Amino acid sequence: MRKPISLRWRLLVPLIITAIITSALLYFTMRQVTKQAVQATQEALLEKAVTSILEQTRFTENNVEIDLPYNIFTMLGAISEDKVYYRVDLDGLFLTGYEDLRLKNLTVDNEYIFFSSTIFRGVKLRQATVQQLFLVNGKSRLIQITVAQTQLFQEAILRDMSRNAGVIGISFFGFALLVALLATRSFLRPINSLAGTVSRRGAHDLRPVKGPTPPELMPLVLSLNGFISRLTGTLRQTETFIAEAAHHIRTPLSLVKSESQLALRKSKSSENRKHLHNIIESVDMSIRSAGQLLDHALVLYRSEKIDEKRLDLAVVVQHVADNLQPAADLKDIIIKTEIINNGDIFVMADRVLLEVALRNMLDNAIKYSNPDQLIFVKMVLDQNFVRIIVLDNGRGIKGVKTKGIHKRFKRGSNVDDVIGSGLGLAIISEICIILGGSFILKNNKGVGACAILQLPVC
Amino acid sequence: MKILIVEDTKKLAQSLADHFDLAGHSSSIAGTVEAANELVLLTHYDIMLLDIMLPDGNGHTFLRSLRLQKIAVPVIVMTARSEISDRIDLLDIGADDYIIKPFDIAELEARCRAVLRRHGGGGYTNIMLGNIELSPLTAELRTPAENFKLRNRELRLLEIFMNAPNILFTKEQLTDRLFNISESVNENTIEVYIARIRKKLIGCNMRIETLRGIGYRLTETFLPK
Numbered sequence: 001m002r003k004p005i006s007l008r009w010r011l012l013v014p015l016i017i018t019a020i021i022t023s024a025l026l027y028f029t030m031r032q033v034t035k036q037a038v039q040a041t042q043e044a045l046l047e048k049a050v051t052s053i054l055e056q057t058r059f060t061e062n063n064v065e066i067d068l069p070y071n072i073f074t075m076l077g078a079i080s081e082d083k084v085y086y087r088v089d090l091d092g093l094f095l096t097g098y099e100d101l102r103l104k105n106l107t108v109d110n111e112y113i114f115f116s117s118t119i120f121r122g123v124k125l126r127q128a129t130v131q132q133l134f135l136v137n138g139k140s141r142l143i144q145i146t147v148a149q150t151q152l153f154q155e156a157i158l159r160d161m162s163r164n165a166g167v168i169g170i171s172f173f174g175f176a177l178l179v180a181l182l183a184t185r186s187f188l189r190p191i192n193s194l195a196g197t198v199s200r201r202g203a204h205d206l207r208p209v210k211g212p213t214p215p216e217l218m219p220l221v222l223s224l225n226g227f228i229s230r231l232t233g234t235l236r237q238t239e240t241f242i243a244e245a246a247h248h249i250r251t252p253l254s255l256v257k258s259e260s261q262l263a264l265r266k267s268k269s270s271e272n273r274k275h276l277h278n279i280i281e282s283v284d285m286s287i288r289s290a291g292q293l294l295d296h297a298l299v300l301y302r303s304e305k306i307d308e309k310r311l312d313l314a315v316v317v318q319h320v321a322d323n324l325q326p327a328a329d330l331k332d333i334i335i336k337t338e339i340i341n342n343g344d345i346f347v348m349a350d351r352v353l354l355e356v357a358l359r360n361m362l363d364n365a366i367k368y369s370n371p372d373q374l375i376f377v378k379m380v381l382d383q384n385f386v387r388i389i390v391l392d393n394g395r396g397i398k399g400v401k402t403k404g405i406h407k408r409f410k411r412g413s414n415v416d417d418v419i420g421s422g423l424g425l426a427i428i429s430e431i432c433i434i435l436g437g438s439f440i441l442k443n444n445k446g447v448g449a450c451a452i453l454q455l456p457v458c
Numbered sequence: 459m460k461i462l463i464v465e466d467t468k469k470l471a472q473s474l475a476d477h478f479d480l481a482g483h484s485s486s487i488a489g490t491v492e493a494a495n496e497l498v499l500l501t502h503y504d505i506m507l508l509d510i511m512l513p514d515g516n517g518h519t520f521l522r523s524l525r526l527q528k529i530a531v532p533v534i535v536m537t538a539r540s541e542i543s544d545r546i547d548l549l550d551i552g553a554d555d556y557i558i559k560p561f562d563i564a565e566l567e568a569r570c571r572a573v574l575r576r577h578g579g580g581g582y583t584n585i586m587l588g589n590i591e592l593s594p595l596t597a598e599l600r601t602p603a604e605n606f607k608l609r610n611r612e613l614r615l616l617e618i619f620m621n622a623p624n625i626l627f628t629k630e631q632l633t634d635r636l637f638n639i640s641e642s643v644n645e646n647t648i649e650v651y652i653a654r655i656r657k658k659l660i661g662c663n664m665r666i667e668t669l670r671g672i673g674y675r676l677t678e679t680f681l682p683k
Contacts, residue, residue: 247511250538250558254536254538255470258473258560258563265480265631265634273630273634280639284639291558325572326565327562327568330564330568330611332609332611372609
């Protein structure tokens with residue numbers, strides 16, 4: 001699929017193209033205007049030269065006297081290194097000057113000054129030609145005067161002007177580019193501001209987006225708010241669903257388990273007891289799976305609606321440990337909590353998620369521990385992090401492939417004989433990601449496993 | 459111990475009541491908040507097992523009203539919800555403990571004991587047989603020679619025997635009562651616990667008798683004068 005063009009480039013590209021075209025036009029216009037101005041100046045001088053020569057032309061009876069005004073030639077020659085050429089013709093015959101200077105064919109009626117460009121001895125010239133009829137002794141005589149000048153000065157001026165125009169054009173392009181960048185930035189600022197406002201929000205912040213918004217962005221904001229509203233509704237439905245599902249799954253299972261235990265207690269037949277064992281084992285598996293699935297659903301739901309608070313970690317850990325102690329008592333297991341660094345440890349976390357993670361860690365420790373053992377829960381403060389370490393004396397994970405063990409429905413290869421759903425470690429890992437922490441499961445130095453939950457402190 | 463079970467699923471409530479009755483306790487059932495309220499006002503209960511979702515109200519409100527009326531009956535909430543925030547709320551409004559459905563009956567009994575212990579043990583009577591006395595609440599065994607603090611399984615095993623003296627229990631029956639079905643227990647495990655209790659009963663006139671190939675029973679012996 002073609003990658004969509006960014007808004008920045010959509011704006012920048014036309015602005016840059018416009019800047020390039022404008023700069024080029026500026027360059028060529030300046031060059032052209034200068035060329036025309038220099039040429040007009042040269043033509044004015046040439047016109048002055050030919051008219052001066054014409055004014056100094058007098059006819060006697062059979063002769064014509066031409067007084068070449070040298071001051072004019074001096075003036076023309078003074079400009080740069082330019083050379084000046086002239087030619088005078090009488091009645092179409094060369095009279096004086098440079099004979100090889102090409103003469104422009106003019107009709108007799110042409111009594112105005114005519115300008116043209118020509119190549120003379122390999123050099124480009126600009127020339128002015130004037131002609132006039134004189135009546136001498138009743139006979140009309142046509143005199144034609146041409147003055148030409150090389151264009152070295154004009155070319156030098158044009159070169160200088162081109163350089164200057166180039167500098168101005170590039171400067172203009174640079175300025176236009178800067179303006180384009182600033183304009184793009186200014187244009188995108190409300191969009192970036194909106195994106196920032198949304199991205200800075202916590203995952204649980206599902207309030208509608210408010211604040212000053214340009215009218216063009218209002219449809220987007222309205223759509224976003226509509227989406228947030230729908231998401232809030234879906235989350236509320238999910239919450240209700242999880243609660244109802246829990247009720248509808250757990251209550252019948254409670255009855256099945258309770259009745260099976262009663263039947264087992266009253267049963268005297270070993271055959272019946274065997275069947276009841278199988279039923280209770282299956283119920284326990286269902287209970288475990290249902291509980292973990294509901295916990296997992298709860299984690300997914302809470303991750304979208306996280307409720308972070310500053311929590312006294314020792315209080316939370318002790319609460320979970322106390323709550324699980326009766327379950328541990330059934331195996332004569334004692335849970336001991338210990339804070340290594342004296343002093344309060346506070347974390348910024350969702351209490352529900354934190355307790356689910358701790359409960360799963362401790363639940364695993366109880367499940368895989370042998371009877372009459374101790375489970376240690378230690379809290380170690382290490383700079384900006386606190387490590388909650390659960391140490392048990394169970395079978396550990398020695399020789400177990402731990403790759404992917406944190407994934408859903410994956411279990412260690414040494415726990416097939418113990419009821420489990422394979423969701424416990426996945427739940428802890430997912431909670432860790434949500435709380436910005438990490439989770440490690442490794443072997444104890446002696447026997448058993450060591451589960452470490454690391455969280456940032458506040 | 460007198461227990462009030464407030465649970466709208468009648469069969470579950472009856473099943474729990476049967477468990478407690480078998481263990482020598484007395485239990486009443488209420489399927490609604492209204493019925494529970496009447497029973498609490500009429501009778502003294504040592505502990506209440508309270509379901510949260512009831513047909514005519516919820517456990518939160520009922521529990522709050524009990525505490526407002528200064529009725530201090532210990533309450534264990536039986537909740538089907540995983541929401542820990544719910545449970546924290548329940549503790550805040552005066553529940554003594556909570557247990558998530560479905561639960562092991564042994565765990566429920568353990569929690570009842572723990573709660574009653576915190577409340578001073580009202581209603582929980584000691585079991586006396588011969589010259590020994592067992593306090594299930596404090597897990598203490600008093601013999602003429604010494605007082606022992608029992609581990610949980612030792613307590614439960616001795617409680618089984620003392621609640622039914624002279625009754626024969628097979629190894630399987632005892633294993634089922636003491637261990638979780640999912641626990642891998644071999645046949646000799648129960649003998650370890652029997653041996654521990656026998657050691658504590660030395661010098662008493664009660665002993666655990668082995669009927670080879672059949673099981674065990676607690677009997678009274680006559681000590682030589």
